[in-house]
Amino acid sequence: MSEKHIDELSGVETTGHEWDGIRELNNPMPRWWVWTFYATILWALGYAIAYPAIPMMTDATKGVLGFSSRAELQQNLDEAKASQTTLHDLIAAKTVHEIDSDSALREFAVAGGASAFKVNCAPCHGSGATGGPGFPNLN
Structure with a gap:
């Protein structure tokens, strides 16, 4: 099992990568960014279901709204x-x-x-x- 590398200055866990004395910290993504990412995925799925989105050979999926x-x-x-x-x-x-x-x-x-x-x-x-x-x- 690998040991955790902790940065001495910040006290944050590092990824173990180091370039020219610069260590990469393992900070989590900001919560607002993660939730925005999830909301974007949900919006895209909803849009793909509601509107014609997936192209086929001669047409596209119709979507539940029937928009054309x-x-x-x-x-x-x-x-x-x-x-x-x-x-x-x-x-x-x-x-x-x-x-x-x-x-x-x-x-x-x-x-x-x-x-x-x-x-x-x-x-x-x-x-x-x-x-x-x-x-x-x-x-």
């Missing part, structure tokens, strides 16, 4: 698509001059063009349309 942000996201996407459908129909029915005179339609068309450029053209021609090796300058 996918339904909310799909609802937001459907609302955005419905609001854009109205503007798309208006743009399709009007001439370029009529679209230019309507500030809301013009703003929507310009934003759509900027988005289409970023998705389709910017990878080759650059975000500023300055071109690149093998791709012409569009300015």
